[in-house]
Amino acid sequence: MLRIGKLSDYAILLMVELQKARQGMLSAHSLSERAHVELPTASKLLKLLAQAGLVNSSRGINGGYALARPASGINVAEIIAAIEGPIAMTECGVDVGICSQESHCSMRGNWQRISSVIVGALEEVSLADMARPIGTPGIHGLRIALENS
Numbered sequence: 001m002l003r004i005g006k007l008s009d010y011a012i013l014l015m016v017e018l019q020k021a022r023q024g025m026l027s028a029h030s031l032s033e034r035a036h037v038e039l040p041t042a043s044k045l046l047k048l049l050a051q052a053g054l055v056n057s058s059r060g061i062n063g064g065y066a067l068a069r070p071a072s073g074i075n076v077a078e079i080i081a082a083i084e085g086p087i088a089m090t091e092c093g094v095d096v097g098i099c100s101q102e103s104h105c106s107m108r109g110n111w112q113r114i115s116s117v118i119v120g121a122l123e124e125v126s127l128a129d130m131a132r133p134i135g136t137p138g139i140h141g142l143r144i145a146l147e148n149s
Helices: 006-021 026-035 039-051 078-086 108-123 127-131 142-147
Strands: 054-057 064-067
Touching: 006 026, 006 039, 006 064, 006 108, 006 127, 026 054, 026 064, 026 127, 039 064, 054 078, 078 108, 078 127
Parallel strands: none
Antiparallel strands: 054 064
């Protein structure tokens, strides 16, 4: 079974809460409560999202976190990559020289092709799409794919 990590799922939840708020900065504490994610985990994820340029952070009494760009301009692939690193189905899909089988395996190109398709699909789903219930228009073909599965 293919699945994203729990931390990526939580990061998307936090960012959806930021998108829903639309009222300036939200503290890590407030975001953790809204998303039902433990504060230490929320803080760690928000730091990674800030390092990736997906959220802005500000210290002080009115500080907190806000989306760095409109939700429609942030895609799921970016969020997952910020938390987990490059998206690839296999090690050889990321860099040359990682896999001990590389010198005699002919599958690398095929795995890279599959990874590319998956990344492309994740890039098609924006944070704004994730904030909408699945029954609403706007999630480019994802609703149809889910209904047919």
